[in-house]
Amino acid sequence: MGGTTWSDDHYRERARLRARTGSSAFAYDSDVKAGQAAARVHRQMDPLGVRVRESRDSDAHPTSHAVAVLMDVTGSMGQVPIILQANLPKLMGFLIRRGYLQHPQILIGGIGDATCDRAPLQVGQFESGIEIEDDLGKLYLEGGGGGQTTESYELALYFMARHTSIDCFEKRGRRGYLFVIGDEMPYPKVKPREVAEVIGDGLREDIPTPSLIRELERMYHVYYILPRLTCYWDNPVVHRRWVDLLGQNVLRLEDPAGICEMIASTVGVAEGVVDPWRVEEDLKAAGSDAVIARAVGKALGTTVKGHRDEGPVAALPDSGAGSGLTTF
Template sequence: MGSGTWSTDVYDAADRYRRATGASAFAYSDSGARTAHTALDPKGIKARESRDSDEHPESVAIAVLFDVTGSMGSVPRVLQQKLPQLLGLLLRKGYVTDPQILFGAIGDATCDRVPLQVGQFESDNRLDEDLGRFVLEGGGGGQMTESYELAMYFMARHTSLDCLDKRNRRGYLFIIGDEEAYAKVKPNEVRRFIGDELGEAITLRAIVEEVRRKYDTYYILPAGSSYAGNTAILDFWRKLLGQNVIALDDLDAVCETIALTIGLGEDSIDLDEGLADLDEVGSGAANTVGKALARIGSGRAPLAHGSAPADLAAPVSVERL
């Protein structure tokens, strides 16, 4: 996957058609679907692949996984509307030469029918198509926890990245949510929703360390969610990801936040340059993004994108619980 080139003209034409016909950008979910679309069902998938090609010789894998439970169900709709800003900043401003983006959705494996959905790494307008296939179930367990750990397990063990394998450069993983993860990856959930036979549970910290070997991993807690600004949630994720936890005052700024975080990680910009780029494209999100990234964007060194960090150098083992 990952062939083709993003076209804003194609996106705009599809958007005009939907508006003219009254069609939904999320027709699959809005039609009442309660099972994962075949294109997004993770069960039995060996790997989602981000590959180099003649068209995209320096691919960079970018995964955006969003919680679709409760108040977080609006996130994919915002992403769909803001795709041009995300791709425009990455490409026109040269933050990344060959971005390949994967979208995924997270629910609660203890009670939801569709707790995990994972698209392909794409470089063109199939990104818009993938977003339209997500089931926005809106469930969740109500315990201030969702199955982020199951999603991280899939990303750690069922994705294959040329940027890592060929150039020893990790991809980017953004998790957009407002709750905590469960304490462990459970074998019965892995079997049911992914299809792997996992002999032992994996602790949350172990799977976080494993996924961070493959991806620079960020957690975004946006405004408008049930637990926006909740210090317990932020502290929970900061203990796992350190400074790579972003409190966002405006959900509408999520694409710009992702784009600038990648620009910083690729050493393409500093934070002031990125905020100036936002003003130049008329985004109106510079203040929000500047505040959100002040914690991680004050210097390039903490966001350096490359081989696995020293604190993750030791092998990660499966722990019995």
């Protein structure tokens, strides 16, 4: 996937058309809630039986760079998933215009709870064009969840570790970017039964979540974004758990409408394009809203001086993606 090219004009024209017709940008979720579609994962976002989601170089995108954005769509997130859906389509153009990544390819996904939800995991394709908006429109905002400050984040991380293949890493030794947006904690381990039911792999044993994250971090810079307006925004246990798992890569965003700027600026800092102490000024220069610029600058300013990519790393041997074997 990822063979098309982003167009700001195309994006704006789509928005104007929806405004004229009164249609929703989130057609699948609207259809489900109107009883016009079954309450389940959209078939094109269903991870069951998927061997791999690919981010590949092409003539149009010779140096593709994978960026994955997975959002919690359970009840504790309130209206935040809708705010995120409305703002994420701007991410592609922002990354390109600001020169943070030349050829980003963006994957969109949704996270629920495998213990009780109809849609515990939704995963799109890596896209280079307006298809990112199409995938956002296929998300089912179930609003369920387990209700115990835990959701199946670890299942989403398992899919990304074992079922994605990205040329930025495999050809150039540069890690992709993975952003998890939520307000709860992962379960302590990946369970074979849930993996079999949701993804289709045959795991032999549990995988502790910390071990899985270490595996995933070979291929991706992994970040957790905790947005305000969610139920557990101020929960110290949730924050501490993610800090234990990801260290400095835990970001608290006071204005969820700034998700595009938050992700783009984090990438810019990691790529060495943006000074971490001048994020707010950089965003204002790009025309961003002052409140959003301040919120993003504050979020990144609370981390250490930078997350700059340390440069190319040696590509690792096949980790058994899709094999169902635990390999550490």
